[in-house]
Amino acid sequence: MSQASRIACAASGVAKARPPWSQMARLCQKPDYRTQGSWMARRVARPLAQAITWILAPWEVNPHLMTVLAWAVLLGSSVAWGTGHSWGVLVGGLGLQLWYLLDHVDGQLARLQRRERLEGVLLDYLMHLSFWVWVPWGVGVGLWLRLQQPLWLLAAAAWSWGELMLHSTSPMRYPAMFKRLKRTSGPLLLRQILPREHRSREAPRGLLKRVFCWGRRGLETPAVMNALGLLALASWAVDEQWLAVRIYCGVLALAAPAAAVVVLFREVLLERTQAEFRRWFQVPPGHRVRYAPGCWTVVPQQEPSSGNSPRQPPTSQTLRMPDKQAA
Numbered sequence: 001m002s003q004a005s006r007i008a009c010a011a012s013g014v015a016k017a018r019p020p021w022s023q024m025a026r027l028c029q030k031p032d033y034r035t036q037g038s039w040m041a042r043r044v045a046r047p048l049a050q051a052i053t054w055i056l057a058p059w060e061v062n063p064h065l066m067t068v069l070a071w072a073v074l075l076g077s078s079v080a081w082g083t084g085h086s087w088g089v090l091v092g093g094l095g096l097q098l099w100y101l102l103d104h105v106d107g108q109l110a111r112l113q114r115r116e117r118l119e120g121v122l123l124d125y126l127m128h129l130s131f132w133v134w135v136p137w138g139v140g141v142g143l144w145l146r147l148q149q150p151l152w153l154l155a156a157a158a159w160s161w162g163e164l165m166l167h168s169t170s171p172m173r174y175p176a177m178f179k180r181l182k183r184t185s186g187p188l189l190l191r192q193i194l195p196r197e198h199r200s201r202e203a204p205r206g207l208l209k210r211v212f213c214w215g216r217r218g219l220e221t222p223a224v225m226n227a228l229g230l231l232a233l234a235s236w237a238v239d240e241q242w243l244a245v246r247i248y249c250g251v252l253a254l255a256a257p258a259a260a261v262v263v264l265f266r267e268v269l270l271e272r273t274q275a276e277f278r279r280w281f282q283v284p285p286g287h288r289v290r291y292a293p294g295c296w297t298v299v300p301q302q303e304p305s306s307g308n309s310p311r312q313p314p315t316s317q318t319l320r321m322p323d324k325q326a327a
Helices: 003-012 021-028 039-059 063-082 086-112 118-147 151-168 173-182 207-218 221-237 243-269 272-280
Strands: 287-292 295-300
Touching: 021 039, 021 086, 039 086, 039 221, 063 086, 063 118, 086 118, 086 221, 118 151, 118 221, 118 243, 151 243, 173 272, 207 221, 207 243, 221 243, 243 272
Parallel strands: none
Antiparallel strands: 287 295
């Protein structure tokens, strides 16, 4: 349906036909929706979001509008936590569950309506980062008001900073990569990357790596959201002193910054952004990269002046890139 048709239907109050339920998964879900993501996303959020999408399908609700609604629910839940009242944290815990559900609906609406845009992805990323600003500070302010202990504000700041670093390190690789692309002139080959389902998903080897991996999962959005929901229910029912909330907030105030430091250190030490750039972009055969301060130029490989003279090795200013795809 064209944009003009959508506007006409909205103005006249006419709803289009609802798709058959048997076709909904094909129309609104991602191709790998059964295998990728957390258990809660695969088993709970995506099926429930599909039902909501099916109900809303005839009215073609704007996906951006659903994102804004989810954003508002997230903000309201954080404010409810910040009230410091038992009923407030109960509302906040339930609100986070609703936010997580609506966060899946906007993408399904976009796919169903064939209106997937990069702006929607941008809004989604910003909303996810907002979670790690509003929620830790909401919990910290709630503890401060509840216990009259300003130290919980420091705990909220540490928790929020750690989570922001953990969840923005990988997305921030791509602005860095595109900045390099903007300063690169000449041809580059876009390499074919295997789909996610074909990549290795083996468990990390070694006890220390496994502990760190499971600890990272405990700092991800579904784990924190579900933990806060259970803690909100316990605080409302039996824990008037918020002992469990205090323990949980204290643990995350230490664990999140520690994990962030490890991740940032490995990111820089292993040059993962540079490695990601090399995975996606390749210098064409017969070309090399010539470096000048602040810019890179892909030029044809210069042939030696005579047949007997050896080819000159690249200088220290040459930005080296792989000449063949990785296995």
